[in-house]
Amino acid sequence: GENVEQHPSTLSVQEGDSAVIKCTYSDSASNYFPWYKQELGKGPQLIIDIRSNVGEKKDQRIAVTLNKTAKHFSLHITETQPEDSAVYFCAASIKGGSYIPTFGRGTSLIVHP
């Protein structure tokens, strides 16, 4: 089955800096890669996703890149703000597998004001 590795487990940055979280996956058939933000005591919120037919996607301060050959994808957050502090999860899934996701272990992002 699919295996998703996520690094780092904890990331501490100063407000205004950029943050990068990286994930690798094992199943080359995976074709959908979402990123979720989870605040304490709440459910995850989809913040951006990418499909295997594109290499990069951007939404304001958030971007995701995908390297299918190397089987890794990354989340980039620019101009970080304290409200970006949360746990971020990456996931990989396959259309043929009913898009059942395999999640990474999460990255706790702390943005210091």
Place this chain on the structure above:
Amino acid sequence: GAVVSQHPSWVICKSGTSVKIECRSLDFQATTMFWYRQFPKQSLMLMATSNEGSKATYEQGVEKDKFLINHASLTLSTLTVTSAHPEDSSFYICSGGQGTGEQFFGPGTRLTVL
């Protein structure tokens, strides 16, 4: 964006009782609903996947007789934890999808079994 609600947001019960958690998709029809369990500082663990009108598919190691899942309509799924014990205490989260990959998560239900 798509909104999913869960009820209750938290529940405390005595050991041996059953607890039902409702998950509703408020502004879309969820052809598939997912139930997760999450322990503190850990990732989401998929418990089961259910399609409307069909029996749920449980992940390996999840007791289907203990965690009863019903997906009666395209907007409602329920999870019943039967004969709950302290080790069932956890954060339970549902999500809904429409077969496109995106999943929209509920706010979660904190279950504490005394």
